[in-house]
Amino acid sequence: MKKTTQRPSPKAMTLMLGACAAALVAGIVSSPAPAFQASLQGLNLWWKIVFPGLLPFLVLSEILIAYGWVSALGAFLEPLMKKLFRLPGTGGWVMAMGLTTGFPGGAQAVQQLHAQGSLQAEEAGKLAALSHFCNPVMILVVVATGLMHDPALGYGLIAVHWIAGILAYLTVHRRVRTKGTAPASDKPRQQRLEGKPAPLPARVLQAAEEARAKDGRSFGRLLGDSVTHAVQVLMMIGGYIIIFSVVIQIAGRVTTARLPIPDYALSSLFEVHLGARDISAAAFASGGLQWSVLSALLGFSGISALLQSMSLIRKTGAPLMPMVWTRILHGAYAFALTWLTWAPLAALLGRIHPVYSENGPFSGSRGPIEDLWVLMPQVLKWQGLLLASILGALIVLLIVVPRRAKTVRR
Template sequence: MFSRSKYLFRAPTITLMLGILSFLLVIGIVSSPEQTFRASLEGLSMWWHIVFPSLLPFLVLSEILIAYGWAHGIGVLLEPLMRKVFGLPGVSGWVLTMGMTTGFPGGAHSTLQLVDQGDLTPREAERITWLSHFCNPMTIIIFIGIGLFDKPSTGYWLLGIHWISGFFAFLTYTSFRKLLRKKGTDPLLLERGIQGPRLSLIQRVWRAIDKAHVRDGRSFGKLLGESVSHAVQALLVIGGYIIIMAVIIHLVSYYIIPGVPAYYISGIFELHLGAKALSSASTLTPVIQWSLLSAMLGWSGLCAMIQSISPLMRIGIRRIPFAMIRLLHGAYAFGLTLLIWKPLHLFVLQAEPTFSYSPNYTNQMSPSSLIWSRIPLMLEWQGFVLIGLLLLSLGVVLVTARRSH
């Protein structure tokens, strides 16, 4: 039960603590301006070379496809899969697709768009945010697999472990919540009236697309301009988060806990910086190095978690369950990597070059033509994932229809 007195007591305390931390942060920046500048420059380089080109086309494409109803049409196809496996409405399948292909916070922004259109309730938005929080595949394959470890095929292994452990973490947490509740159903997850019983599958898909497009009503020119504007604005906010986290990592490592390895501190706060620090940790055995890397991907870092949670705070998304699922995600990824380490090491790692972290990787990435040339590969990945989800959903539809007869 909500207690106003506790809230009034807690609000000034939190404000005082945040004010003190901000003051200490300013002192740390002033006392070491050169090191702080280098840390912020590293965060800026990471954002411009990796995050910005990876997410920009997907964020623009996401808003356009949602406005034209494609997300709702795909939702009709994914309805059986999302309902039976994850207990979510079919339209959330589009959010899952965006989360798996664009990475955080692409899934969160797609969720917010569907909430604003009235297609998801706040509770459904919260659950799909738990499920769709994945790392960008290009970050795992290109940045980590090729750039940091010089092992292209291992990026695909890490990506598969990342997805599987994320699904297990969501199902574990939601199943545990159902055991604690007296009733096993959520009253907010109700069937919608999109799928009429007398309509064929194609008719239901077209009906959902047309209804969503008519409700949006924007012309293509206006839609394109607003999509680009919203995507760039969101990416600027993400860049600010990364730069601030890079500075905080430096100050924590230098002043507060200088004896702790850098990859632990960086991994807690920011994924890209943590992976870069972990790749140069020569004191770790390969099995622990790769397992910690999988756990770091599952945890995703406070920076990525804030990016996904902040846009959805106004609809009441809770932070503690989200953080608990991220801990489960990291734990499952760590254990799964340990479990398959022998075949992974035998058939993949030994067949490729040994660990070779290149300190000139950032310099190699500096030409804009090299960075932006990866966009077709990113779009190809999104297409593969989307086709796979559609085929899986169609299989569930056929099995369900056969059982009903």
């Protein structure tokens, strides 16, 4: 017999959420000045770092998705999905979405495939847990460059983030085999002329062509839609940052008087951007410990990100607790991997002190947001390199795909 997980009734959820909202309103009304200051701090973080750091890359990522780059990466990952993760090959596209766009892009892609009948409920839950990653551009530009002022270490942080997430998934889900046969949609692009499977490069290129043909928008319309969607996504992120800034401030008033916990622990529990800001401004005994705590935060991703993804996965009927356990393990593995690799990485790059300490290079009266404007040339340099690489890849795709399509038609 299958075990069924009991979920709270709609009435119980309504009462619980209503009580939380009422408690939040009471906390704001009882001390409006601190709540207003917390809201301004969240707005300041979003407007000065998150918005300018992510907007160009969100626009370009939308364009790359429309031109088939994510679909091509998904086709490239199909063999890995079947053999290593024991998931349908179509999940390669979802994993590619999670790796490139970050949460909740992976969960949204899972919901789309489940609605199309390409995924069972159990597969949807496992694939959502596998594809829940932070946006790599957010890690590199916002966290490593804007907050920690060290873009070079951001690349190592991205690698650790991906490796730890895969290890966490394998730990939680690898032992459980999905029952039932693979869906029919799991066999795209496998059979070609004379019944022989096409080589992987051909399947990758065809996936890009099919995605581009399915999108069909002109470049002008695509650019306008991409800017509109990117701004909408950033507005949503800003709303989460501001509301959780107030929640953290109210929760801090209750907990700090009773529990001796650092400020960054509470903010990291709720929201990844706010937690990263507080970790970057805190004084740690060593740089390795600071970056390890930051890496653990990115792996866990915070309650805010979990709620965003779980609200989408709930519609598939998949169990939600494996997603939570995977994120907890993701944070633990990320902390351990960062701590183990910090010594050789720091020796290679010459980083042996914490970013913010009495003897650190950025000590002083300024905070991380004010220091960003001092280091803006460095930020723009790394942003320029990333933008140039993405634009170069886009130009290559614009040249190659039309030629490939013409040869296929002939």
